[in-house]
Amino acid sequence: MTQPPKYRHFVFLWAWPIALGLLTAVGLVAALFSEDGWGDHLAALCLGIPVLVGLWFGWLRRQTPRRSE
Amino acid sequence: MQNTTIKTWAWVHKWSSLVCTVFMLLLCLTGLPLIFHHEIGHLLGTEVEAPAMPPDTPRANLDDVLTVARAQYPDRVVQFASPGEDDYNLWFVTMTPTPEPTTDFRSVVVDARTAALLAEPRFDQGFMWIMFKLHVDLFAGLAGKLFLGFMGLLLLVAIVSGTVLYAPFMRKLQFGSVRRERQTHVKWLDLHNLLGIVTLVWLLVVGATGVINTWADLVIKYWQHDQLTSILQPYQGQPLVPAAQRAQLQPALEAAQRQVPDSRLFFVAFPGTSYSSPHHYTIFLKGNEPLTSKLLWPVLVDARTAEVTAAPSMPWYVKTLLLSQPLHFGDYGGRPMQILWALLDIASIIVLGSGLYLWLRKRKTAPRTTAPAASTATADNAESAA
Numbered sequence: 001m002t003q004p005p006k007y008r009h010f011v012f013l014w015a016w017p018i019a020l021g022l023l024t025a026v027g028l029v030a031a032l033f034s035e036d037g038w039g040d041h042l043a044a045l046c047l048g049i050p051v052l053v054g055l056w057f058g059w060l061r062r063q064t065p066r067r068s069e
Numbered sequence: 070m071q072n073t074t075i076k077t078w079a080w081v082h083k084w085s086s087l088v089c090t091v092f093m094l095l096l097c098l099t100g101l102p103l104i105f106h107h108e109i110g111h112l113l114g115t116e117v118e119a120p121a122m123p124p125d126t127p128r129a130n131l132d133d134v135l136t137v138a139r140a141q142y143p144d145r146v147v148q149f150a151s152p153g154e155d156d157y158n159l160w161f162v163t164m165t166p167t168p169e170p171t172t173d174f175r176s177v178v179v180d181a182r183t184a185a186l187l188a189e190p191r192f193d194q195g196f197m198w199i200m201f202k203l204h205v206d207l208f209a210g211l212a213g214k215l216f217l218g219f220m221g222l223l224l225l226v227a228i229v230s231g232t233v234l235y236a237p238f239m240r241k242l243q244f245g246s247v248r249r250e251r252q253t254h255v256k257w258l259d260l261h262n263l264l265g266i267v268t269l270v271w272l273l274v275v276g277a278t279g280v281i282n283t284w285a286d287l288v289i290k291y292w293q294h295d296q297l298t299s300i301l302q303p304y305q306g307q308p309l310v311p312a313a314q315r316a317q318l319q320p321a322l323e324a325a326q327r328q329v330p331d332s333r334l335f336f337v338a339f340p341g342t343s344y345s346s347p348h349h350y351t352i353f354l355k356g357n358e359p360l361t362s363k364l365l366w367p368v369l370v371d372a373r374t375a376e377v378t379a380a381p382s383m384p385w386y387v388k389t390l391l392l393s394q395p396l397h398f399g400d401y402g403g404r405p406m407q408i409l410w411a412l413l414d415i416a417s418i419i420v421l422g423s424g425l426y427l428w429l430r431k432r433k434t435a436p437r438t439t440a441p442a443a444s445t446a447t448a449d450n451a452e453s454a455a
């Protein structure tokens with residue numbers, strides 16, 4: 001693969017981390033604004049996704065990852 | 070990124086992490102059971118439960134509750150009284166030798182409806198107490214707290230520098246790549262990067278709020294100095310109100326609650342204790358809304374007359390402190406949040422452990438003469454491998 005343009009490289013590198021960071025932030029704040037309600041469910045969902053991502057890429061996915069080159 | 074820039078960030082990441090890692094591992098490990106302290110208390114049978122009674126059972130007079138508590142420890146004074154966090158049918162009364170802050174305290178639990186003595190749990194011993202003290206102050210009081218707070222600041226530096234280094238390490242790797250087919254240390258480097266980025270925002274928030282919590286004592290002291298000095302002006306020079314001259318607490322509590330409608334009691338700080346003044350019952354109320362229930366509204370009630378002296382609203386810095394507590398404890402989103410808190414905590418332990426492993430391994434393999442350059446070896450390694 002040829003070197004991607006700058007913005008494509010930025011997306012390649014940071015799309016996942018930014019998405020996970022935003023999800024975590026929303027999850028942390030959501031439950032502050034509700035008591036046993038939608039906020040708690042939203043928080044569980046938003047914090048659950050990064051945990052699942054870590055589990056999936058870290059342990060569950062067993063095949064050799066495809067290189068970008 | 071310039072090679073020298075990478076080197077600088079790598080140096081910052083290495084040293085900030087190295088200094089704090091052992092303490093952060095301790096905090097992550099001791100924090101794990103603390104997430105579930107209620108559940109563990111139930112399992113161990115140390116959690117006190119109020120007997121079932123019809124919900125409209127009238128509540129006992131608070132002064133009768135205090136009489137029961139004082140009868141258990143006639144040589145001690147009441148420092149704090151609070152309704153149970155999860156069960157308003159319980160009163161927890163904290164008894165100490167003097168009003169001064171101390172770790173020598175006894176707790177008396179009284180039924181809020183019958184004023185019957187229910188239990189005298191010892192919160193100052195056992196497994197959970199050790200976990201709690203190791204987590205909060207290493208058994209070293211304020212100095213221990215501030216020390217852990219400083220270690221927490223280093224953790225924040227390590228997180229930020231680690232995030233900067235994520236770019237050169239992952240430049241040519243798909244997100245989530247874990248190169249298992251290569252040497253063990255490459256696999257662990259990838260896991261370190263993956264879990265580091267997955268836990269990034271969570272650990273940043275839990276770390277930062279933890280650091281803020283270490284300043285709680287100082288913040289409260291400053292608040293008293295900043296906000297209460299003028300309120301207490303008329304009382305200047307007067308000694309601590311002796312127990313015999315104090316008004317009943319029940320009317321004081323009712324006066325406070327009239328002052329702040331739509332609130333419920335969080336706890337009462339008795340005259341002379343660290344959260345009150347020598348002349349007041351300070352009654353801490355909290356709101357009934359999800360967000361206001363995390364904030365506090367103190368009402369100073371004159372200990373002689375049971376009349377409200379002032380109900381100052383909390384300044385921003387106390388509100389910040391109060392809001393940083395749930396964000397650190399993860400106790401505001403029910404059981405699913407507790408479980409996610411634990412999983413993210415375990416992920417953080419793996420990040421810390423793998424970081425330590427990678428450093429130890431590099432130290433063993435890197436020749437002595439090139440030691441200063443060694444910090445970038447992993448980056449080069451990662452890049453050449455990609």
